[in-house]
Amino acid sequence: MIVIRRFRAEDLSQVVALVESIFREHYEIPMYMNLFSAWPDGFQVADHDGRIVAFLLGMVSGPAQVRVLLLAVSPQYWGHGLGTQLLWTFLRAGRELQATSVTLEVRVSNHRALSFYQRLGFTITGFIPNYYKDGENAHVMERPIG
Numbered sequence: 001m002i003v004i005r006r007f008r009a010e011d012l013s014q015v016v017a018l019v020e021s022i023f024r025e026h027y028e029i030p031m032y033m034n035l036f037s038a039w040p041d042g043f044q045v046a047d048h049d050g051r052i053v054a055f056l057l058g059m060v061s062g063p064a065q066v067r068v069l070l071l072a073v074s075p076q077y078w079g080h081g082l083g084t085q086l087l088w089t090f091l092r093a094g095r096e097l098q099a100t101s102v103t104l105e106v107r108v109s110n111h112r113a114l115s116f117y118q119r120l121g122f123t124i125t126g127f128i129p130n131y132y133k134d135g136e137n138a139h140v141m142e143r144p145i146g
Contacts (some may be wrong), residue, residue: 004085007036007043007055014052015045022072025133028051035069041093043067046073046082053077056086059092061103065144066094068104086119093129102145105131105138117141 006122026136036043039060046054054073062068073083094102106113
């Protein structure tokens with residue numbers, strides 16, 4: 001059974017492994033824990049019998065605004081609705097903070113993610129050249145919360 005729940009410190013190694021395998025990125029451990037400490041409800045995981053198979057990490061980014069930093073789903077779980085469930089959970093948490101919008105960045109080449117976010121009401125609102133470590137550009141996307 002898959003459960004969406006708040007991140008716990010013991011999930012960290014599995015979250016880091018997902019980030020490294022899906023995004024080919026490495027972030028320092030304190031980053032995850034600092035973001036979790038700042039807003040625990042902004043860090044949700046999909047737990048399949050003790051195995052973290054997806055997660056969403058976000059933050060409060062300004063007055064009435066939250067931001068998705070990372071959303072990852074193990075490829076073998078694509079199409080099971082986990083990304084959607086994690087995003088709805090995140091939006092509810094943002095609404096509780098009285099946030100009115102959510103933003104995120106996505107690789108210009110990531111057509112699967114762009115389509116996913118557009119299906120969930122996000123629109124492209126900006127462009128950031130050379131945003132990623134490998135020099136790829138990013139689209140900025142936003143949607144209202146409510």
